[in-house]
Amino acid sequence: MxxxxxxxxxxxxxxxxxxxxxxxxxxxxxxxxxxxxxxxxxxxxxxxxxxxxxxxxxxxxxxxxxxxxxxxxxxxxxxxxxxxxxxxxxxxxxxxxxxxxxxxxxxxxxxxxxxxxxxxxxxxxxxxxxxxxxxxxxxxxxxxxxxxxxxxxxxxxxxxxxxxxxxxxxxxxxxxxxxxxxxxxxxxxxxxxxxxxxxxxxxxxxxxRAPSVAEMLGSHTQYLLDQVPETQHYHDPALTPQDSPSEIQKEAFEQVNAQLDAWLNDKDMRRRWFGCFSTEIKDHLFIEPPEQPITPAQLLENLRRCTVQRHPYSRYAWSRSNHEHLYLFVCGELFELAQECQAAVMQLCDESRTGQVFFHGCETNQALLDTATTLFNLGWLEWADD
Missing domain, CATH: 2.60.120.650 (Cupin)
Structure with a gap:
């Protein structure tokens, strides 16, 4: 076609x-x-x-x-x-x-x-x-x-x-x-x-998809709020006596900017947020998890003779991180994997069914196998109909 x-x-x-x-x-x-x-x-x-x-x-x-x-x-x-x-x-x-x-x-x-x-x-x-x-x-x-x-x-x-x-x-x-x-x-x-x-x-x-800037800002802000520890608070720059105690001096603004920018300008965090945001699924497209969970060993054994496919409602994407890792984004969630998993991750995200590349990746990398097991038990991966 x-x-x-x-x-x-x-x-x-x-x-x-x-x-x-x-x-x-x-x-x-x-x-x-x-x-x-x-x-x-x-x-x-x-x-x-x-x-x-x-x-x-x-x-x-x-x-x-x-x-x-x-x-x-x-x-x-x-x-x-x-x-x-x-x-x-x-x-x-x-x-x-x-x-x-x-x-x-x-x-x-x-x-x-x-x-x-x-x-x-x-x-x-x-x-x-x-x-x-x-x-x-x-x-x-x-x-x-x-x-x-x-x-x-x-x-x-x-x-x-x-x-x-x-x-x-x-x-x-x-x-x-x-x-x-x-x-x-x-x-x-x-x-x-x-x-x-x-x-x-x-x-x-x-x-x-073309989300509005307001929608992205709202989502990104909420993501940041979920990441920032409650233990972090404003702290003063070096103080000196000032003529008017009610004046907010430029040093205070600079301190606030520095504290906020540390989070707002974190490019890797923004990458993680956007990958999750862009793979979120619509609320009415609920994915039912399987009744019987599977273990990593069972999944690997089944992968020797069967293939899996993405659930038709699901959304997958991946990117390279800033720390020599891969980010796998599925249905608004993030999974971090080693660079050696790239070929398997690409097959998972790009092709309608997994094949030997994905099986070999799961066979040689425990983190990828554990991730695939999680995806299967959430219903985001399923057995392909032959």
Whole structure:
């Protein structure tokens, strides 16, 4: 399976000239992929209580209705013939063949991806003109969808008193009709409007994570608070008698800055925080641990004849530390390993199933085996189906 860029455009050209800069239409970008999820199957997912889904209905240009799942089957029978769309999040977490589609985008760091959302629209169905704060690859899977894009719009210029974010003003500058296999890439902030052209329109949206700076600051601050010992307190610089005892002198500010900067400017701590932050999973994607825990010896023996895979809800990433170690980040947790584990860690994080490299790493490094055992007993690793 391969992503086909327009003629004469290389992967590096895309990253240099389009990624997070401007839209790109890719005709016939995907070949030999079945796109065999039906609208009925998508509706079935939307009826499941643990799956995030919603429905958007347009009654007129300024009148939009938002409904949240899970839905009852009777809801679909009562829908109008036109102007509605169904959206289901995280479909890649539930259907392995859909998750494989992410391999098309291996040139983008894997920890950046959020999910594959799938939408089904009847004729005229859409979610209205809007902007997103993240990059997205809009893959046309079935039917046809008309896409209009405009200039970068202010996210504040929205229609008032609506449950969905609809731009108050939208002036399309380009327009295309996408057929199955076509992809439209959109960077953050580009105004766009997709409208179903027929009653079989299904679009698979590959979205990336783009946390706000405020969200990152909040998370980083909490991480620091969890790390700083309660025994650390402010202490004075060298004091001399001062004319006004109520004055906070510059030496006190310098002392405070030094004490805070020792934590705020700790780059290795920030690396550990960001790895944990970027691999956190959504609250509703709860991973059930196995009923029977396994010991390191049992895991190693089973690895001789079986392979393991990451749980489909889980998120993995790794990095090199500043202390000649590796950091393995899994579902918001940190595991520190020796550099000699790098090949095994890369296979664990990059490949859908572990192989001999991972087995050899566990066989020769007790810390890696203990870590793998912990991951298995948390449910973040599981036996692969053969």
């Amino acid at each position: 391969q992503l086909h860029f327009p003629s004469a455009l290389s992967t590096q050209d895309f990253l240099d000239h389009y990624w997070q800069k401007k839209p790109l239409l890719m005709r016939h970008a995907i070949g030999n992929y079945p796109f065999d999820l039906s609208p009925e199957e998508l509706a079935g997912l939307a009826c499941e209580p643990d799956i995030e889904s919603r429905m958007v209905l347009q009654h007129d240009r300024n009148n939009w209705e938002l409904r949240h799942g899970p839905f009852d089957e009777a809801v679909f029978a009562a829908l109008p013939e036109t102007n509605w769309t169904l959206l289901v999040q995280d479909v890649d977490k539930y259907i392995p063949s859909i998750a494989e589609l992410l391999q098309l985008f291996h040139f983008i760091p894997g920890w950046r991806f959020d999910d594959i959302m799938i939408s089904y629209a009847v004729t005229g169905g859409s979610v209205g003109p809007h902007t997103d704060t993240y990059d997205v690859f809009l893959i046309q899977a079935q039917g046809r969808r008309r896409w209009q894009i405009g200039n970068k719009a202010s996210s504040d210029a929205l229609l008032a008193d609506l449950p969905v974010r609809i731009l108050e003003e939208f002036e399309p500058e380009q327009e295309w009709i996408l057929e199955p296999g076509d992809i439209l890439y959109l960077p953050p902030g580009v105004a766009h409007w997709g409208i179903g052209e027929d009653d079989s329109c299904m679009t698979w949206s590959v979205g990336l």
